[in-house]
Amino acid sequence: MSTSASTLQDVASVDDFLNVAAIETVPLFEHLEFEFLLGYDVFAPASRGRTRVHKPPDLFRGFLHCYYENVYGTRPVTRELQNGLVWYYCGLDKPPSRDTVDRFLTDLEHVIDDVFDRLVEQAAARGLLDSTYSIDSTHVEAIQYNDAASWNYDPTAEEYYYGFGCTIVSTGAKIPIAAEFTQAKQADQETAMRVTRDALAVDTPIWMLGDSAYDILDWHDHLLAAGVVPITPYNPRNTDDPKDIEYRVEDRIEEHSKDVQLKQSILDETYNNRTGVERTNGAVKDCGLGHVRARGRVHARTEVFVALCLRLVVAITNYERGNNPGCEKL
Known part of the structure; x- marks a missing residue:
């Protein structure tokens, strides 16, 4: 799949996603004020003693980009993140392996509900309910x-x-x-x-x-x-x-x-x-709920909630840009 430079520039704006530091001015998701962190403390070492080395916020940016570009499943996501511009703009030091992507999706299950709840709070604070x-x-x-x-x-x-x-x-x-x-x-x-x-x-x-x-x-x-x-x-x-x-x-x-x-x-x-x-269901399906490619219940549930999170992110971002929050694209 080819990815335009303008789209990737938008993806680069998720640099502040899940970051407690001061928010910089970026094109996309710039007004989202996250007070939680997908911290390394929730990502335990592997059972055989090998520490899982990956950056949770950066990989989450990667998943958001992929879902927005209709790329689903660990294999397609891994392939998409092999694109030099994609992994660079997502803040990764290097393209992640499929094992890294797969482990991250498993670990994300522990905090995805909190991510979703925080996004709902931000939508409520902006009067979108x-x-x-x-x-x-x-x-x-x-x-x-x-x-x-x-x-x-x-x-x-x-x-x-x-x-x-x-x-x-x-x-x-x-x-x-x-x-x-x-x-x-x-x-x-x-x-x-x-x-x-x-x-x-x-x-x-x-x-x-x-x-x-x-x-x-x-x-x-x-x-x-x-x-x-x-x-x-x-x-x-x-x-x-x-x-x-x-x-x-x-x-x-x-x-x-x-x-x-x-x-x-x-x-x-x-x-x-x-x-x-019913229109909400359709919008969330377009964000990935209708394209669950994971194996197992844990990964499937996580992918569903990533789709829900992306729908909220798109709505909030459109609102902050002065656009209709009901629009399904930015």
Whole structure:
């Protein structure tokens, strides 16, 4: 793959990525203020006593560049980083070997959640979140050699796929703010509750939208207790006496509060905004979530979160440049 000099110059700007030192003026990611460090302390020596020699921030820059240029998987990433301009602009002393790239991806798993959370905080600080959150699950296709993946059914596409799943809460201009990697596309109730709690820890919205898969009583009651109005279509599954409602919240509001009334038109109008999470899923897939080439669950999950991080970085950078943060390219 050929890489333009202008693109590489942008990549060079990640010199301050994950650096606690003073931020220099650089074209890309220049306004991201990271207060954490992918430090060497989280990268333990190998089991046989050989110290792992690589620079975590520099290799992370390399991964960001590769994902932005649609290069995925340890072999293709290693090949891309053999390009003299690429490894130079990413701050590496020399092209990394495939073993180094592979070890780094394994080590990154220990801190990738913190990287993602910090980026979400920066998006929130810039006012990129709005008062409506949406939750949805999407499929993550895996390579056939990934023994940790499994065959799953995607009811949206009405077909089977080999891979994993990812549950995402998004808001604003295609901004993911909470996520979890799952074995299948459809998340269980425990995962839905955990991702929802993570999203509410960022900020408290007015609305939380989900499809009928989130017609879960505990999920609704948790959100209502937090002062959030959940809107999901009522799913009359496993009942001989279905309720005369369109949204589960109508029943929960009536049961918990007689002083609160929600107009059907408002619920309908608000629920129509749920398509925003589908656009977020699409944007994150373009950042790499749809191209998981790793073997094993650990590497696959890490690659998914790198894609989520890249989507946030692109949104924040576009905002700082005065561009639409919803744009998927810089």
